[in-house]
Amino acid sequence: MNEIKMPAGREFEHWRHRVDDQNIAWLCIDKADGKVNVLSGPVLTELDELLRSIADAPPDGLVLHSGKDSGFVMGADINEFTKIKSADEGFTLARLAQQALGRLEDLACPTVAVINGFALGGGLELAMACNYRIVVDNAKPLIGLPEVQLGIHPGFGGTVRTVRISGVRAAMELMLTGKSITAAKARRIGLVDLICDMADWKSAAVEVLRSSRRKARAPFLDRLMNLSVARPLVSKMLRKQVARRARKDHYPAPFAIVDLWAEYGASSDAAYEAEARSIAGLMVGQTSRNLVRVFFLQNRLKSQGNKPTSQIRKVHVVGAGVMGGDIAAWCALRGLEVTLQDRADEYIQPSLERAHALFDRKTYSESDRQSAYGRLKADVAGDGVAGADLVIEAIFEDLDAKQLLYKKLQGSMKSGAVIATNTSSIPLEELRTVLDQPTRFVGLHFFNPVARMPLVELVRCADTDTAVLDSGFEFIKSIGKYGLECASAPGFVVNRLLAPYMGEAMHLAQEGVSFADIDNAAERFGMPMGPVELVDTVGIDVALHVSKVLGRAFNRPVPESLAEMVAKKQLGRKSGQGFYRWKDGKAVKTESESTGSIPADIEDRLILPMINEAVACLAEDVVNDADLLDAGVIFGTGFAPFRGGPLQYARNRGTDDILQVLRRYEKQFGDRFRPHAGWRDFR
Numbered sequence: 001m002n003e004i005k006m007p008a009g010r011e012f013e014h015w016r017h018r019v020d021d022q023n024i025a026w027l028c029i030d031k032a033d034g035k036v037n038v039l040s041g042p043v044l045t046e047l048d049e050l051l052r053s054i055a056d057a058p059p060d061g062l063v064l065h066s067g068k069d070s071g072f073v074m075g076a077d078i079n080e081f082t083k084i085k086s087a088d089e090g091f092t093l094a095r096l097a098q099q100a101l102g103r104l105e106d107l108a109c110p111t112v113a114v115i116n117g118f119a120l121g122g123g124l125e126l127a128m129a130c131n132y133r134i135v136v137d138n139a140k141p142l143i144g145l146p147e148v149q150l151g152i153h154p155g156f157g158g159t160v161r162t163v164r165i166s167g168v169r170a171a172m173e174l175m176l177t178g179k180s181i182t183a184a185k186a187r188r189i190g191l192v193d194l195i196c197d198m199a200d201w202k203s204a205a206v207e208v209l210r211s212s213r214r215k216a217r218a219p220f221l222d223r224l225m226n227l228s229v230a231r232p233l234v235s236k237m238l239r240k241q242v243a244r245r246a247r248k249d250h251y252p253a254p255f256a257i258v259d260l261w262a263e264y265g266a267s268s269d270a271a272y273e274a275e276a277r278s279i280a281g282l283m284v285g286q287t288s289r290n291l292v293r294v295f296f297l298q299n300r301l302k303s304q305g306n307k308p309t310s311q312i313r314k315v316h317v318v319g320a321g322v323m324g325g326d327i328a329a330w331c332a333l334r335g336l337e338v339t340l341q342d343r344a345d346e347y348i349q350p351s352l353e354r355a356h357a358l359f360d361r362k363t364y365s366e367s368d369r370q371s372a373y374g375r376l377k378a379d380v381a382g383d384g385v386a387g388a389d390l391v392i393e394a395i396f397e398d399l400d401a402k403q404l405l406y407k408k409l410q411g412s413m414k415s416g417a418v419i420a421t422n423t424s425s426i427p428l429e430e431l432r433t434v435l436d437q438p439t440r441f442v443g444l445h446f447f448n449p450v451a452r453m454p455l456v457e458l459v460r461c462a463d464t465d466t467a468v469l470d471s472g473f474e475f476i477k478s479i480g481k482y483g484l485e486c487a488s489a490p491g492f493v494v495n496r497l498l499a500p501y502m503g504e505a506m507h508l509a510q511e512g513v514s515f516a517d518i519d520n521a522a523e524r525f526g527m528p529m530g531p532v533e534l535v536d537t538v539g540i541d542v543a544l545h546v547s548k549v550l551g552r553a554f555n556r557p558v559p560e561s562l563a564e565m566v567a568k569k570q571l572g573r574k575s576g577q578g579f580y581r582w583k584d585g586k587a588v589k590t591e592s593e594s595t596g597s598i599p600a601d602i603e604d605r606l607i608l609p610m611i612n613e614a615v616a617c618l619a620e621d622v623v624n625d626a627d628l629l630d631a632g633v634i635f636g637t638g639f640a641p642f643r644g645g646p647l648q649y650a651r652n653r654g655t656d657d658i659l660q661v662l663r664r665y666e667k668q669f670g671d672r673f674r675p676h677a678g679w680r681d682f683r
Contacts, residue, residue, distance in 0.1 A: 014043045015050055016067065024206060025059040025109075030067025037068055039122040039156070040077035041093060044100050051103035058108045061209035064130055065114040065201075071142070072115045073123025078150070081283060081292050090280030097122065097156035098272050101129040110209045114201050115192075118142040120180065124191075125158040128165060131215050132193045132208050135183040136201055139364040143191065144180030150295060151288030151642065153257045155279030163266035166190045167222025172238060172261075176254045182364075190216040226265050235262035250526050250642050253282055286652065290644030297631035297645070301482040305473025306466075310416065312475045313337060316379070316388035318405060322574075323422060324394030325351025326450035329358050332376035334479040339377050339384025348378040358451055385412040390475060392444060394422040397545055402426070403434045410436055418468055420444040424495060424542070425549040428461050428488040439465045442472050445492060447636060448538065455636035457492050458483045484632035489622045490553035491546065493629065494636035496617060497646070498534070499550045500609035500672065502543065505531035506559040507669070508605065512596025515579050516589045521602040526640025531606060532579045533587050536572035540565045556672065604661055610639070611658060612676055614646040619678025647682075655682060 016028040027050070031037045054062070066072045076097075084090045104111060104126075113119075113127035116136045124145055127133050135143070145162065147153050153175060154162070162171035170189040174181070186192040193216060196204040218226070225234050235258050242254045256278050264271035282288050313336060317328040320342035328340040328351065342348050359372040377384070385391060391409055395401060402421065409419060420442050421431060432438040443459025458472045469485065476483035486493050505518045509532070519530020535543045544562040551558045565571070565578065572578030573585070580587035599605060614629060616622075623629040630645025643649040650658055665673035 012046050012050065015046050017050060019059050022206070023060040024209065025054060025062040027054075027062060027064050028067045029064070029073060035068070036070050037066055037073040037123070038075060038077040039073060039097065039126065040080060041096065043077075044097050048096070048100040048103060051100060051107070055103060055107060061109050061206075062107060062111045062130075063114060063202075063205045063209070064104075064111065064126070065205075066116055069116075071117030071123075072113070072119040073126055074118060075121030075123050075146075076156070078292060078295060081150075081288075084283055087277075087280040087284050090283040091276050094155040094276035094279055095273075097125075098276060101126060101157050102272075104129040110212075112193075112205050112208050114205055115143070115183075116198070116201070118180075120144055121147055121154070122156050122158075125154055125156040125161065128161040128191070129157065132213070133186075133191060134194045134196055134201060134204055134208060135186065135192045136198050137195050138183055141180040141182050141185075143183065143186045144178065145175050146178040146180065148176065148178040148251070148253045148257075149291065151251065151253050151285065151291040152279050152282045153253050153260075153275075155275060157272055157275070159257060159260050159275045160264075160266040160271045162191075163222075163226065163261060164218060165216045167218035168225050168234065168261065168266075169222055172257070175257050176238075176242060190218070226267070228265060231262050231265055235259075247524075247526075250640070251287060252285065253288070256282065287642045290642050290648065290652075293644050293648065294631070294634060294641050297627055297634070298482065300628060301484070301631050301635070302477060304483060304485065305470045305477075308467065308471045308474050310389070310471075312389040312418075312471060312478065314384070314388045314390075315339075316341065316382075316384040316391045317394055318342075318382070318391065318409070319394035319396075319422075320348040320351045321394065321396075322351075323446060323448060323450070324392070325354060326358075326448070327392060327394060327422065327446050328376060329355030330450050331479055333359060333362055333372050335375070336479070337375050339379035339388070341379045341382045341384070343380070345378060345380060348380070352376065352378060362451075382412070385409060386414060388413070389417055390471075391417060391419045392422060393420070397423060397425060399426055399430060402431055406431070406434050418442065418471055420472070422446055425491065425546055427490070428459055432461070439463050440468050442468055443488065443492070444472065444476075445494075447494065453636070454480075454482050455494070455632060456481045456483055457494065457632070457636070458485045459488050459492055460485060461488050482631070482635050484623065484628065484636065486617075486632070487620075487622045489617075489620065491550050493617055493623060493632055495546050496550065496622070497610045497613045497633060498531075498637055499546060499556075500613055501606060502531045502535050503547070503556070503559065503672070504606050504609055505535075506561060508599070508602065511599075512594055513598055513602070514594040516591070517594050517598050518602070518606070519589070521598075522606050525603045525607055526643060528638035536578035536580055536582070536587060538572070539574055540571045540578050601661075605665070608658060608662055608665070609673065611646045611650050612662060612673075615650070615678045615682050616676040618647065619676060619681065650682070655679065 013032045016030060019025050029037050031043055111130040112132040112134060113130040114134050115127055119127050145154050145158055166189045183192055183195050187195055194204060238258045248255045260274055260278055264274055315331050315336050316339045317324050318341045320340050328338045332338045340348055355376055359369050363369040422444055428443055432441040435441055445457035445459055447453035456476045473483050508518050515532040519532050522530040540562055544566050547558045569575055570577045573582045576582050618626055618629055626647050630647050633639045634641050634645050639646055659675055659679055662673050662675045
């Protein structure tokens with residue numbers, strides 16, 4: 001084995017390099033002091049220097065691979081994004097990366113990247129600079145360009161190379177959605193040349209280098225679409241597709257991707273420079289700043305809790321309604337052994353059918369599917385209680401019924417097991433009075449639909465055992481959710497913030513504003529769903545119950561329309577009729593039918609009550625960390641991520657401005673807009 005000739009005395013911190021006796025260079029990325037590889041400035045600088053030396057005496061071939069078992073390269077170093085103060089700084093970083101990857105692409109020898117595990121963002125861009133790409137076989141979607149999720153787009157040459165390799169159709173799907181794909185799909189679209197087993201990657205790499213196979217190239221139809229005469233029409237269609245999913249003023253990055261391709265067609269060096277200038281401008285924009293903030297908040301949610309002494313492997317769920325059944329199904333999908341209890345098989349069977357449909361959608365192989373089926377069992381007799389590490393109560397919202405159940409459960413549970421409730425409204429202090437060990441009782445408040453909503457509120461009392469909270473966090477993480485620790489207070493966090501949002505929608509409706517216009521206003525702000533459609537989705541009966549609880553706690557009136565609709569069995573989506581008529585799972589909305597004028601400040605009337613409640617939750621220590629509160633509201637309500645959370649929105653907009661509007665509304669509409677006292681200390 002020979003070392004590549006390097007400048008005298010030069011040692012590299014993040015790269016290892018050697019040349020074997022076949023004159024093949026093996027270039028290994030192994031970022032120092034990190035569990036995963038990321039393309040930081042220093043990593044790219046070293047790569048550029050290495051490639052200069054390699055270019056001076058090219059080997060017969062080069063294999064680029066990872067020294068981390070965790071995967072190839074996760075992407076760019078997001079931490080560096082937060083330190084970029086100007087577009088010029090962002091441009092410099094992007095051009096450094098483009099220069100290094102350009103040197104790799106221009107080497108006078110064949111090159112192959114070996115992808116073990118993930119190759120995301122800049123990692124995939126690095127691999128695309130090689131002539132060929134090999135992936136170690138994996139059924140999970142681990143290959144992608146997720147930059148749009150951070151408010152940017154590929155900036156290391158990816159907007160150019162992806163189109164050249166896979167064609168505009170596949171490239172745009174990859175870049176505009178930000179979704180990762182499997183190795184098999186990457187092979188189909190030309191991003192991957194070969195899939196091999198872990199034991200064979202070295203020999204496979206050498207074989208590919210010696211094969212003289214043609215480099216991947218966009219399909220013929222895509223090459224036609226890339227011509228200057230075709231791009232205006234195709235880009236117009238792409239912009240329409242993007243506009244259906246996002247507004248340009250909210251999320252400019254996907255529009256920028258289309259604009260870059262429309263102008264340059266991924267066909268010249270000018271396209272690289274334009275890409276660098278575009279990503280640099282996006283980096284310092286408020287959307288990207290806030291989305292990067294959300295990325296780090298997401299990591300904070302993942303890192304909560306200490307490692308518990310024992311793991312939760314077996315879960316027993318009592319209550320096979322929609323929530324209980326879906327909680328059980330999700331836990332089984334994520335690898336836990338689950339027993340589901342209700343009064344009779346006839347109540348459990350619908351949940352099992354929904355669970356099997358979930359497993360069919362979410363598993364990648366027949367063996368995984370059958371394993372999931374086997375992990376979820378009906379258990380009318382409740383035999384699973386004795387062996388469960390965690391028992392989750394998910395029956396109807398009635399204090400007496402829940403307490404009667406707890407009395408029965410605690411006599412059968414094994415020592416050290418945790419009991420939790422999925423209550424959405426009853427204080428834990430009241431529920432736990434019948435328990436022998438009340439400090440070992442927590443709330444695990446899931447949201448509907450369980451399979452889509454990423455947040456679980458981990459509800460505690462003042463004296464809840466810390467070890468139980470640690471077990472709760474570990475359980476939530478094990479099933480792929482984010483946990484938000486919050487105090488046992490009326491509405492907890494999510495329902496407390498949503499209640500005034502949905503309540504103000506009812507006030508606007510009484511003023512003659514149509515449901516569709518109300519929802520449109522919320523969506524213009526950036527909410528994923530308007531408040532009226534949200535009430536229908538949650539369920540009118542659930543909304544009524546929560547409104548009663550919060551009404552008592554905060555002296556708020558309960559909208560009369562909710563009770564009237566429940567009496568008529570108009571429960572929203574689940575009954576097919578609520579404020580909207582529902583067909584095939586979608587609300588049937590008509591054009592504006594407002595009988596009164598639509599207030600110019602309708603967005604503020606809907607959103608500012610939520611901001612006010614967020615400040616209240618922080619001031620009252622329902623959640624005592626402003627960043628975690630923002631994260632919880634984003635992942636629990638879908639609060640416009642590009643705004644960074646309700647408290648971050650308040651800071652960006654200016655608290656003085658918000659307080660001025662709230663006080664004006666208080667005079668005009670009453671106490672429901674009164675600013676909370678916590679604004680005095682909010683920063």
